[in-house]
Each structure stands twice: as C-alpha cells, then as structure tokens.
Amino acid sequence: MNIPKIRPFMDSDAEVLHQLIYQTIDDAYTGVYGPKAIQYFKDYHSSSHILDDARQGQTMVLELNERIVGTGTICEQNIRRVFISPAFQGRSFGRMVMETLEKKALLMGLHHLNLDASLSSQAFYQHLGYRTREKGYIQVSDDERLDYFYMEKALNASFTDDNEIVSLPGEHIVTRKAEPTDAPAMATINVATWRDSYGKFLPRQLMAELSCSQKQAEIEDFFARWEENQAVALVMESKSGEMMAFIMAGKNHRQDLRYTGEIYNLHVAPAFQSQGIGRYLVYRVCQAFRQRNWNTMMVWALAENPSRPFYEKLGGRVIAQDIGEYRGFTTPVIAYGWNELPICF
Structure with missing residues (x-):
C-alpha cells in the first residue's frame, strides 16, 4: 500500500507547486469565477509568492510515490495556499494537510486560525470546523469581482495521550x-x-x-x-x-x-x-x-x-x-x- 508522506517545503519544490496550483485553479474555479478572477488567483500564487510565504511561515508538501500531490502553508495565524492535485482529490489528502498545519499551529502556541476560502472550498473548510465570519470580495476589473469567505477556527489545544x-x-x-x-x-x-x-x-x-x-x-x-x-x-x-x-x-x-x-x-x-x-x-x-x-x-x-x-x-x-x-x-x-x-x- 502506498502511504502519503508530508514533509517540509524545499526551494526546489516551488516550480512544481506552481504548476500544481495552476492546474488546480483551472480545474476547480472554471465556471465558478470569471477569467479575470482566475488570472488574479494565478498571479497571487506565483512561484515568487510561494517562496516568500515559505520563508515567512511554514509550507508543507504532500507526496505520494515521490510525486508532489498537495501543499499547504501557515504564516502566523493564517492558513494559505492549500491545494490538492485534481487527480488526487477525494482521498482525504486535503484533510491530512490541514491537520498537519493545525498541529504545527498548536506547537507554535496558537489557539486560533484564519483563512480566506474560495466559493468552491468553503464547504470543505466548514467540514473541518471552520466558521464563516464574513463574506468579502476583490474587484478585479470594472465588470468582474472575486468573492471569497473569511473563515476562522478555535483550535483545541489540549494535550492528550492518544497515539x-x-x-x-x-x-x-x-x-x-x-x-x-x-x-x-x-x-x-x-x-x-x-x-x-x-x-x-x-x-x-x-x-x-x-x-x-x-x-x-x-x-x-x-x-x-x-x-x-x-x-x-x-x-x-x-x-x-x-x-x-x-x-x-x-x-x-x-x-x-x-x-x-x-x-x-x-x-x-x-x-x-x-x-x-x-x-x-x-x-x-x-x-x-x-x-x-x-x-x-x-x-x-x-x-x-x-x-x-x-x-x-x-x-x-x-x-x-x-x-x-x-x-x-x-x-x-x-x-x-x-x-x-x-x-x-
């Protein structure tokens, strides 16, 4: 049985993650957002931005059979850039990445996390216990805007003896x-x-x-x-x-x-x-x-x-x-x- 592994990000992963994220944006956001909003997402998730966030916070990479299939980042109290390759969705990999980031947050002494969720990812985060605090949008052009949800979660910081x-x-x-x-x-x-x-x-x-x-x-x-x-x-x-x-x-x-x-x-x-x-x-x-x-x-x-x-x-x-x-x-x-x-x- 092939077991997925989560490891810390390396600078050499940036271009692979860049391509994975672009592919996921095209797959998940087409039909949900307009073309200018999709381009805004892609610009936001450029290789340079991936590297900047990894250096400011902690980025994790999910591998299966030595292939990168997912990622997620925590910067201070903010969860960012959680993506799973379309071909590997539906296997609880997204949950695995989120649980890893939440454990890191607890080890950092954090008890509260925030994230911005797209229209297509809101339900996923709700299942993980995040609540929608407010709805926001970015006006990406005169005739198009990017809607998103500002979500938050209080972490259970209790130390347990569970394996x-x-x-x-x-x-x-x-x-x-x-x-x-x-x-x-x-x-x-x-x-x-x-x-x-x-x-x-x-x-x-x-x-x-x-x-x-x-x-x-x-x-x-x-x-x-x-x-x-x-x-x-x-x-x-x-x-x-x-x-x-x-x-x-x-x-x-x-x-x-x-x-x-x-x-x-x-x-x-x-x-x-x-x-x-x-x-x-x-x-x-x-x-x-x-x-x-x-x-x-x-x-x-x-x-x-x-x-x-x-x-x-x-x-x-x-x-x-x-x-x-x-x-x-x-x-x-x-x-x-x-x-x-x-x-x-």
Missing part, C-alpha cells in the same frame, strides 16, 4: 505516552546512547558498571514519582513496535533556577538519530507544558556531550554550570534555558 502517527524521514512512527511497562526498553536505549555518546569522556569504571538494570530502576523510580514530578513521558516506536526514542520531563527541581518545566532525559537510539525524532519529542513536551501554562523550560546536559548543539539550535541559552554526580563519579554539566518555549519544529 499519534507522524511521518519523519524514512519511517512512520507512533508517538504515545510512556508507561511503566516501557521501562526495560527505555533502559536499553538509555544505555546504548550513553555508550555511543559518552564513552569517550566518562570514566571507564563508570561505563563498565553501566547496566540496563541500573537504568531500568532509575526509570521505574521516575514513574513511581509521576504525580510528584507532574511528569510527562513519551516514547516513539516504529509501526512494528520497536522503540526508537523516549523523553521524560516534568517540573523543574532547582528552585534557584526560575524555570517551570524541565526535560529530565531525552534519548534517541543511535540507529535512529539525525531524523528529527528528538526535535519532535521536545516539541510534544512543549505542547504539554503550554497546556499547563508552563511557559519556561530548562534542561541539564553533560558539558562534553557532543549533542549539546541540539539544544542551542532549538533556541536554548546557557543559564548555569555545575558539577553533576552520578554513582560516585562527578562531571561538569551545563544547563540550557528557554524564557519562551520553542514554537515550531
């Missing part, structure tokens, strides 16, 4: 709430990432003594203190059930550092790194923190951790340095903080 399937490069991944029964698999990933990333600079004795049973006990203790920590924990696994990554977070325990939330552990199995998985898990945690009105966050990282630039790329800034202790061994640690949670991924 979610996301598309990341090369893999369809299930994201779900972590359970105590996941502790053994989480411990296995934890040990693997420690050995892969920390083995070159942590003491040999510590690495030699490192075991899955130790890490499992620590993770089980985290679950035992779930309410106390006001915890959030997610795992990512392949559709075959193989665990690929996990994140553990909750309230900040360092009262001298005035940040509300804290990421305690984030580990991606070595075989699945550099695919956007860690980034996605961080933003899912941010979504949970926002639901609690926690607007600041921090994380501790080993000073020699080669992955520290990951947090810097997400906007974290160094807020503290200390000496960490683990099983009798000490090592320098660095804290990163966010005065505002990251808003996009």
